[in-house]
Amino acid sequence: MIRFTAPVILPCDAQCSVLRDGVVDVDDSGRIAWIGTRAAAPESDAPVHAVAGALLPGLVNTHAHTPMAVLRGKGGDLPLLRWLHEVMWPAEGQLDGTDVGIAMTSGCIDLLRTGCTTSVEMYFFADEVIDAVTAVGSRVVLTPGIIAGPGWERLGSWEHLRDEISERIDRVGLRSGPGERIELGYGPHSAYTLPPQALASVAEHARERGALLHTHVAEAADEDIAQRAEHGSVPVLLERYGVLGGRVLAAHAVQLSDADIALLASRGAAVAHCPGSNAKLAAGIARVSALRRAGVRVGLGTDGPASGDDLDLWAEARLAGLLARVTSGDAAALTASEMLLMATRDGAAAIGRDDIGVLQAGRWADMVHVDLSDAVFVDPADDAQLLSNLVWAGGSRLVRDVWVAGEQVLAAGEPTQVDRAVATADMRAVATRLRH
Incomplete structure (x- = not known):
């Protein structure tokens, strides 16, 4: 004691x-x-x-791709889809597991130095991400990415990626490591990078194991045009294919109608609000006040440091408050207390965790x-x-x-567990290699 x-x-x-x-x-x-x-x-x-x-x-970052720290600053003046297709995905194709571990180590240090102890990560090379978190001593909810499309075949099919996660959970459990620092979940990337049957199948695997399903939802207006044309909206698509229900975390959730918000609320889905990344990529402003009024649990996220840049959840809280006020015309749309709780208590609630986010016995x-x-x-x-x-x-x-x-x-x-100067030098060496 x-x-x-x-x-x-x-x-x-x-x-x-x-x-x-x-x-x-x-x-x-x-x-x-x-x-x-x-x-x-x-x-x-x-x-x-x-x-x-x-x-x-400790603050709870509900949406991050922290290993993208090594790509910070690339394509910084492009909209989302061009940024992904022209810059990010080609660069990520050059990363191997060692690179990801180095980048995650540097990123975890950044997070700790801002007071963030837990991050919800969607990325690949799970072993290296876990090793980095364990070395630095932070906490992670790791939802390894599941994606299908040109260039991603190198990681295997979506079925293979799904089964790798399920096998790992079945073998080690949902939570593991000292202080249960590691939690596992599923990270189906989005409705526009996976067929509906993949989303349905991953959701079934997640529900069977009580795991978090963490997916990008309606981030930018031009990312899921085909899906909206067929189904009306991404939340409706997710509902039709049985994805909603269980522990579901919708990252971004910018392009939502009143009906979409009501649907997410009725199914108990949560939202990871990433105002900085959404603003930088000109994706829009999530309707945080409407989501909260409807009873949707809303946490804050930095997104990856290639778009959110600084991994600073305090900055996200301030921007969330400013945007909520200016879009609503209400100077009390988000109070200081509410902003602090979004970064802590509400973030933990959004990911279904009652053991972090609050200083409370147990x-x-x-x-x-x-x-x-x-x-x-x-x-x-x-x-x-x-x-x-x-x-x-x-x-x-x-x-x-x-x-x-x-x-x-x-x-x-x-x-206290790793040398920051060494971690920074290692990260810069990877970035230099990617540049040439």
Whole structure:
């Protein structure tokens, strides 16, 4: 057992409470045993780790392709389909498993340095992704990509990719690794890169195993014209082929009608909102306020660093708030508290996880220490102003330390398990090779 103390704790409960002079007890397994004020804390002779600022849960990135860190900056002025077909997919065709492991290692460090402890990843070369996450000490929900189309035959058929995931889950279980850092799911890329029968089959495999199905849905207006012409919309297509139901995470979900939103809500599907990537690729603005009003669980995602660039979920939260306000004309469309919860509690709920995203007894001790001495906090004694300053003015640059399952994986802004300089040099070597 270890006892953490902090002048401020933000548990990210439903009320977005602010605990003053708080305590978090973490047991030997890495789970939270108790949380509350020091005055109410049980007697304990456990060693004490005193944090000078605020403690909050690790952020949950609900949609990422983090190994694309090695492709950051390529095709940055192209719309989605040209960006994919002309730049990204040809470049990804040159990556092997070693490259992906190197890129994932560098990307995981980036995520930790922003306070993000969990990312939902859709990518290939699962062994190398898992090894990188394990080495850095972060947490992943890995939904290996399943795709069909010209150039992707090198990875095998969609049936082969599906079966690889199912075999892995059947062999090691949904969750594995120290502190259950690895969760497995399915990543059928999209309705426009897979035939409907593939989507239906993958969904069946996922439901049989209680696994997350993570897929791109209605990101840009010109990506799924044929599918919309035949079915009316992508959500309708997914419903007709039995994809909705179970744990379904729809990434982007920009091009949705009222009926589409109602359908997703009725089937319990969640949405990963990626405002930065959607804006950069001119894909549009997701209807976050309408989704939330309908009861759809909405988390935040950075998308891959080739389109989202900085892997900073705080920046995504701010942009989500700005866009929600300007599109609705409502200056309270997303409050600071709601934005913080979208990055933590709501993100965990969107992926069906009740063991992360909140500082609560029984959940994993995935925690972030942020500095409260920064001048952005004009009155840190005021709860509402503290939250506002943290989300709107502070963000990732205030992150100092990070723990995952009670283990410190970032100290004073540097990873504790791997050498950041080496990881960066390795990543740059891969990028240099791709350029020539």
